[in-house]
Amino acid sequence: MQIALSIKDLTKQFGDFTAVKDLTFDVEDGKFFSILGPSGCGKTTLLRMIAGFYQPTAGSIEIQGKDMLGMEPNKRPVNLVFQHLALFPMMNVFENIAFGLKRKGEKGPGIEKKVNDMLERVGLPDSGPKKINQLSGGQKQRIAIARCLVLEPTVLLLDEPLGALDAKLREHMKVELKKLQVKVGTTFVYITHDQSEAMVMSDYVAVMNKGSFEQLDTPQNLYSNPSSSFVAQFVGENNKFNVALQKDESGKFFAKTKDGGLYTLSNSFKLQNSESFDMFVRPEAIIINPANPKPEFNVINADVKAILFDGGNSRLLVTPEKTDEEIIVSLPQNRQFDYIKARDSIKIGWDPEAAVCFNKTGEQIYDDEI
Amino acid sequence: MMTKSRTRKIRWSFIIFFIPVALWLLLLIVLPHIELLRISLTSTSTDGFTLDNYKAFFLEPIYWLTFVRTAMYSIIVTAIVLIISLPVAFYITKISKIKTQGLLMVLILVPFWVSEMIRVYGWMILLRESGVINSIMLKLGIFNQPIEMLYNDITMIMGLVYTSMLFMIVPIIGVLGSLDDSLIEAAHDLGAKKLAIWKEIIIPYCMPGIMSGSIIVFMLVLGSYLTPKLMGGKNALWFTEQIYNQIIVYFNWEQGSAFGFLLLLLSSLIIWVALKLTKQSFSEVVR
Numbered sequence: 001m002q003i004a005l006s007i008k009d010l011t012k013q014f015g016d017f018t019a020v021k022d023l024t025f026d027v028e029d030g031k032f033f034s035i036l037g038p039s040g041c042g043k044t045t046l047l048r049m050i051a052g053f054y055q056p057t058a059g060s061i062e063i064q065g066k067d068m069l070g071m072e073p074n075k076r077p078v079n080l081v082f083q084h085l086a087l088f089p090m091m092n093v094f095e096n097i098a099f100g101l102k103r104k105g106e107k108g109p110g111i112e113k114k115v116n117d118m119l120e121r122v123g124l125p126d127s128g129p130k131k132i133n134q135l136s137g138g139q140k141q142r143i144a145i146a147r148c149l150v151l152e153p154t155v156l157l158l159d160e161p162l163g164a165l166d167a168k169l170r171e172h173m174k175v176e177l178k179k180l181q182v183k184v185g186t187t188f189v190y191i192t193h194d195q196s197e198a199m200v201m202s203d204y205v206a207v208m209n210k211g212s213f214e215q216l217d218t219p220q221n222l223y224s225n226p227s228s229s230f231v232a233q234f235v236g237e238n239n240k241f242n243v244a245l246q247k248d249e250s251g252k253f254f255a256k257t258k259d260g261g262l263y264t265l266s267n268s269f270k271l272q273n274s275e276s277f278d279m280f281v282r283p284e285a286i287i288i289n290p291a292n293p294k295p296e297f298n299v300i301n302a303d304v305k306a307i308l309f310d311g312g313n314s315r316l317l318v319t320p321e322k323t324d325e326e327i328i329v330s331l332p333q334n335r336q337f338d339y340i341k342a343r344d345s346i347k348i349g350w351d352p353e354a355a356v357c358f359n360k361t362g363e364q365i366y367d368d369e370i
Numbered sequence: 371m372m373t374k375s376r377t378r379k380i381r382w383s384f385i386i387f388f389i390p391v392a393l394w395l396l397l398l399i400v401l402p403h404i405e406l407l408r409i410s411l412t413s414t415s416t417d418g419f420t421l422d423n424y425k426a427f428f429l430e431p432i433y434w435l436t437f438v439r440t441a442m443y444s445i446i447v448t449a450i451v452l453i454i455s456l457p458v459a460f461y462i463t464k465i466s467k468i469k470t471q472g473l474l475m476v477l478i479l480v481p482f483w484v485s486e487m488i489r490v491y492g493w494m495i496l497l498r499e500s501g502v503i504n505s506i507m508l509k510l511g512i513f514n515q516p517i518e519m520l521y522n523d524i525t526m527i528m529g530l531v532y533t534s535m536l537f538m539i540v541p542i543i544g545v546l547g548s549l550d551d552s553l554i555e556a557a558h559d560l561g562a563k564k565l566a567i568w569k570e571i572i573i574p575y576c577m578p579g580i581m582s583g584s585i586i587v588f589m590l591v592l593g594s595y596l597t598p599k600l601m602g603g604k605n606a607l608w609f610t611e612q613i614y615n616q617i618i619v620y621f622n623w624e625q626g627s628a629f630g631f632l633l634l635l636l637s638s639l640i641i642w643v644a645l646k647l648t649k650q651s652f653s654e655v656v657r
Contacts, residue, residue: 051559074561086556090574099570103561151560 010059037208094128423628
């Protein structure tokens with residue numbers, strides 16, 4: 001596979017602040033590559049360096065083997081779809097898409113053909129004469145992408161372009177964007193803080209935190225085998241337990257919560273400071289009232305605090321007996337659990353294989369976390 | 371009943387605010403112009419309605435040539451002001467830091483705290499034969515003898531540009547402030563060079579501000595009196611001086627009124643043509 005974008009030891013500093021730290025990665029040609037991270041993690045800085053708006057402090061950016069260092073944005077074979085799209089309001093749709101072609105020095109008939117082909121491709125034929133303010137949010141989106149794709153860039157950069165859309169349209173555009181990428185085959189580098197956007201669309205996702213990548217993997221691996229506490233928290237929903245680790249005579253590991261709960265673990269650890277571990281269990285890995293649990297299952301009694309009904313994504317909020325910890329449990333909507341009411345006592349259990357443990361990072365992704 | 375009294379209330383408040391504006395327009399602008407029009411259509415020698423005063427303007431080359439000269443210079447001044455104001459406004463809104471922005475605006479405003487008269491005299495102190503620049507140049511040995519820099523068209527244009535700059539910069543800053551930086555970046559990203567970005571993005575975006583600024587500057591320059599009189603060449607008149615001469619010097623109110631009315635009509639015509647040429651609508655510009 002050919003490498004479209006190759007980044008080596010890339011660093012960017014603003015004064016004393018290091019926004020991007022020693023990044024090295026390659027993006028294969030034709031892939032949908034996402035960079036996922038909370039705001040302020042340096043992902044926009046990284047994207048702007050690739051586009052050419054920032055000069056890196058150190059390191060190199062190569063696009064199809066060509067060094068981009070010192071090259072102006074207008075000379076690079078990459079195009080950027082801006083967060084707020086930045087469509088030109090004084091031009092109509094046709095002129096917006098033709099803008100880049102005209103800058104390349106292409107002539108009238110050629111431009112017309114390319115623009116109309118592109119409009120066809122993004123599913124908006126005949127909207128060439130429309131004004132930008134006559135378009136809906138989703139249409140603007142597609143025009144902004146069309147305006148870049150018509151220049152046939154090696155890499156298309158997208159800076160959270162779905163952020164401004166309402167939830168329903170965003171769901172729809174995710175699928176649209178993925179389909180479009182497959183159709184045109186251009187390499188997409190997409191940055192977002194929304195893990196669902198990254199997971200649904202991408203071939204590869206890099207989880208970024210404080211200027212460096214925590215993990216670069218396929219969405220499936222990212223979800224099932226997170227490599228750090230940060231990734232486990234940031235990608236998908238997860239139950240987090242602050243635990244201390246113990247080892248019994250037979251070499252088995254246990255996680256002990258501060259309330260005295262003791263849970264079996266499947267992997268082995270090098271124990272040093274055993275107090276500061278985070279244990280994660282996915283909501284859908286937790287089974288409600290397990291019928292014939294395997295002997296190694298962690299089964300505990302818990303009180304149902306609330307039923308969080310959300311269609312297919314419904315969950316139970318439960319508290320293990322004699323603790324004030326909260327655990328989220330997936331609640332399948334197959335009528336099997338319709339009998340569960342708030343304040344009921346139930347049993348929940350999970351396979352030790354489903355739990356992962358990491359050194360505590362002290363990282364807080366959301367303000368209200370403990 | 372309820373709604374009726376409410377609408378009546380709104381109407382009253384509207385009338386209270388509207389009356390001063392209406393009176394101001396009527397007493398100071400509409401009535402004098404009607405009177406101007408009436409006087410311009412009469413003659414000292416003959417009774418009744420006559421177009422002689424208007425005919426005189428077109429038949430006497432000295433009159434219409436003065437007007438053409440005035441209009442041409444006003445257009446040149448407007449163009450120069452525009453060329454200087456665009457980068458200045460761009461620097462203030464997009465490049466300078468927020469703290470310096472205020473300072474720069476004050477620097478532009480400060481000269482307008484003194485009257486036009488004082489400003490022009492300031493220029494004269496600098497430029498006259500025994501003025502500051504001449505004495506410095508003589509001391510440095512660059513000039514052998516003092517040079518008269520006043521009373522020529524170039525100095526006059528410089529003075530007019532200086533006195534009207536603010537009225538172009540302020541409206542352009544107004545529209546530039548709302549220009550999203552990412553539009554400029556997007557154009558750059560799509561392959562545009564600096565010149566193309568100015569031509570395709572910044573200037574079209576600023577067009578309403580540019581046009582309203584240009585109208586203000588053009589009208590201001592066309593109707594200015596002090597600067598051309600004090601700084602301009604002695605052998606060429608500004609059209610307002612022509613009106614002044616007719617009314618005050620020759621006491622020919624009829625001719626002066628006709629000139630005044632022609633100034634209004636012709637300048638409106640020029641602005642209309644300019645708006646048509648740039649495809650701007652008046653309502654868009656005055657907004």
